[in-house]
Amino acid sequence: xxxxxxxxxxxxxxxxxxxxxxxxxxxxxxxxxxxxxxxxxxxxxxxxxxxxxxxxxxxxxxxxxxxxxxxxxxxxxxxxxxxxxxxxxxxxxxxxxxxxxxxxxxxxxxxxxxxxxxxxxxxxxxxxxxxxxxxxxxxxxxxxxxxxxxxxxxxxxxxxxxxxxxxxxxxxxxxxxxxxxxxxxxxxxx
DNA sequence: CTCCAGGGGGCCA
DNA sequence: TGGCCCCATGGA
Numbered sequence: 001x002x003x004x005x006x007x008x009x010x011x012x013x014x015x016x017x018x019x020x021x022x023x024x025x026x027x028x029x030x031x032x033x034x035x036x037x038x039x040x041x042x043x044x045x046x047x048x049x050x051x052x053x054x055x056x057x058x059x060x061x062x063x064x065x066x067x068x069x070x071x072x073x074x075x076x077x078x079x080x081x082x083x084x085x086x087x088x089x090x091x092x093x094x095x096x097x098x099x100x101x102x103x104x105x106x107x108x109x110x111x112x113x114x115x116x117x118x119x120x121x122x123x124x125x126x127x128x129x130x131x132x133x134x135x136x137x138x139x140x141x142x143x144x145x146x147x148x149x150x151x152x153x154x155x156x157x158x159x160x161x162x163x164x165x166x167x168x169x170x171x172x173x174x175x176x177x178x179x180x181x182x183x184x185x186x187x188x189x190x
Numbered sequence: 191c192t193c194c195a196g197g198g199g200g201c202c203a
Numbered sequence: 204t205g206g207c208c209c210c211a212t213g214g215a
Binding site: 046047048050051054083084085086087088089090091157 | 211214
């Protein structure tokens with residue numbers, strides 16, 4: 001199995017996916033797009049992206065797409081704004097922690113040390129907000145590996161799979177960005 | 191009606 | 204480490 005060939009196959013079938021950071025309309029005027037990406041990465045946990053968009057629109061309408069605003073906003077107001085994204089009690093807590101953390105140059109370790117950020121969310125932040133060549137693994141990635149006959153890898157630990165992709169692909173942020181998004185597109189189409 | 195979406199934490203053996 | 208449960212909304 002050649003991963004680059006798999007990528008090209010998916011790209012031919014589904015085309016560019018326009019995920020972060022170049023999603024049209026993603027970066028709101030006057031707000032740091034990196035913070036918006038971090039917020040989105042938390043809000044999308046086990047949640048359809050369409051619901052996340054509603055929550056982010058609420059935050060934007062209330063001028064709450066920056067760390068200081070989220071850190072100071074009333075907790076119940078924050079919950080109301082992010083309600084469409086589900087899990088609002090947990091996610092409000094996570095956003096409060098993120099907003100208080102003063103994330104400037106995060107490392108994987110520093111992100112993982114924060115309550116509410118696991119490996120997939122940490123890697124999504126590093127890749128899509130800070131343009132680091134980290135391959136994001138999710139349940140769809142495992143499905144793809146299984147379909148490719150790599151059942152061993154499909155059931156392996158998260159970081160084993162991540163290392164497999166990073167060791168068998170060029171170290172290219174844009175490639176990782178697009179590949180992960182294409183895997184999601186493939187899974188949704190299937 | 192059921193199922194699940196761009197997961198993570200807590201608990202327990 | 205691995206299995207299980209909880210969290211919550213909205214679209215299919």
